Amino acid sequence: MSLLKTQCAMEKAVVDGYLKTQCLHGGSVTQKKAAEEVAAAVRDEKKWSVLALAVKLLEPLAVALDVDQIDGRGLGSVQHHMYRLRAHFFSFASPPGQERQQLKDFVLGFFNDGKMYAMLPIHSLAYILDPRYVYQSNQPTAAESGGAFKLLKALEADRDTRLALSC
Amino acid sequence: MKKVLDARAERALASSDAIVAGDLWTDQSMTSICNLFIFTPNPLYVDTCVWGEERHSAVNTAASFKKRIDALGSCNVIAFVSDTEPKMLAVWEILERDYPTMIMLPCAANCLDLTLEDICKYEDFRSALELCTDTTQFWRHRYLPRPSWNGASWASTETSCSWRILERLGGSRRCRPQCRCSRLNAPWRRLWWTAT
Numbered sequence: 001m002s003l004l005k006t007q008c009a010m011e012k013a014v015v016d017g018y019l020k021t022q023c024l025h026g027g028s029v030t031q032k033k034a035a036e037e038v039a040a041a042v043r044d045e046k047k048w049s050v051l052a053l054a055v056k057l058l059e060p061l062a063v064a065l066d067v068d069q070i071d072g073r074g075l076g077s078v079q080h081h082m083y084r085l086r087a088h089f090f091s092f093a094s095p096p097g098q099e100r101q102q103l104k105d106f107v108l109g110f111f112n113d114g115k116m117y118a119m120l121p122i123h124s125l126a127y128i129l130d131p132r133y134v135y136q137s138n139q140p141t142a143a144e145s146g147g148a149f150k151l152l153k154a155l156e157a158d159r160d161t162r163l164a165l166s167c
Numbered sequence: 168m169k170k171v172l173d174a175r176a177e178r179a180l181a182s183s184d185a186i187v188a189g190d191l192w193t194d195q196s197m198t199s200i201c202n203l204f205i206f207t208p209n210p211l212y213v214d215t216c217v218w219g220e221e222r223h224s225a226v227n228t229a230a231s232f233k234k235r236i237d238a239l240g241s242c243n244v245i246a247f248v249s250d251t252e253p254k255m256l257a258v259w260e261i262l263e264r265d266y267p268t269m270i271m272l273p274c275a276a277n278c279l280d281l282t283l284e285d286i287c288k289y290e291d292f293r294s295a296l297e298l299c300t301d302t303t304q305f306w307r308h309r310y311l312p313r314p315s316w317n318g319a320s321w322a323s324t325e326t327s328c329s330w331r332i333l334e335r336l337g338g339s340r341r342c343r344p345q346c347r348c349s350r351l352n353a354p355w356r357r358l359w360w361t362a363t
Contacts (some may be wrong), residue, residue, distance in 0.1 A: 050294075051296075051298075054292045114282030117251045120272070158267065
């Protein structure tokens with residue numbers, strides 16, 4: 001809705017007011033040409049529809065980013081957000097066409113790359129132990145669980161950890 | 168304000184709930200700077216270190232963090248968060264060796280931010296986003312269609328900011344002359360110069 005409002009405001013701005021009086025009807029040839037190009041760019045419906053698509057596609061990512069930055073605790077939530085994002089990107093209904101699969105592959109490719117850097121066994125372990133996610137349908141894969149339990153065993157066996165926990 | 172921050176830091180340390188994090192950057196004079204954070208139940212900024220050496224290295228970065236961690240009491244610090252650039256991974260190795268009970272964590276927000284940035288490189292999105300950023304940069308400085316716009320919520324990371332721009336082009340906050348003409352693409356740049 002806010003994007004639509006902005007589009008209306010921008011389109012209005014390039015056909016009247018400041019731009020018209022000071023650029024389109026006045027100034028140099030270069031100024032007029034630049035103003036016309038800008039007006040054409042703002043009136044380009046295709047760009048606005050792409051922007052609407054991008055907003056829809058990226059909103060959960062921006063929300064996850066905001067939530068992660070507000071709440072510095074709760075490691076399990078990282079895994080939780082990754083599940084939600086993967087589901088969103090996987091099921092995202094982009095407009096039909098040749099580029100549909102291309103967009104999906106592009107997005108999922110970068111998402112998987114980001115996930116590879118963001119996720120460690122500690123995240124899976126925190127997710128498994130976090131009571132908020134016990135009954136979630138998304139659960140770590142066998143490989144992720146294996147890594148998590150390996151870490152748990154290592155922590156359990158580590159003398160320094162025991163010492164730290166007993167402090 | 169300092170008292171409030173100190174009290175919050177003390178509470179986090181008393182409950183062994185502090186996480187140390189940091190970010191390396193270089194200013195325009197090529198001074199190596201490190202922002203050091205303590206994450207408590209609510210994130211808390213604590214310190215900025217200016218490097219004596221010309222460059223950040225894994226060794227001098229780790230030494231700087233170790234100094235802070237030791238000052239906080241290493242048994243009070245449970246984790247270390249940073250981005251995952253190769254130098255910081257080397258710092259992790261040093262810290263893991265010296266503080267075996269401390270957990271090294273990649274910054275999830277940074278990874279998500281980079282993912283967002285990468286997705287925005289999709290050709291169609293990129294050109295449409297240029298329209299957004301140019302429009303916003305241009306109009307923010309010129310006070311024009313502002314009444315019709317909602318307030319932009321500028322998130323703390325640059326790419327997240329792109330999304331916010333996308334969502335609500337412009338802003339109702341008082342425009343500040345922070346527009347950089349060099350950031351604009353043609354024809355906005357030409358219009359910038361001719362309309363100035």
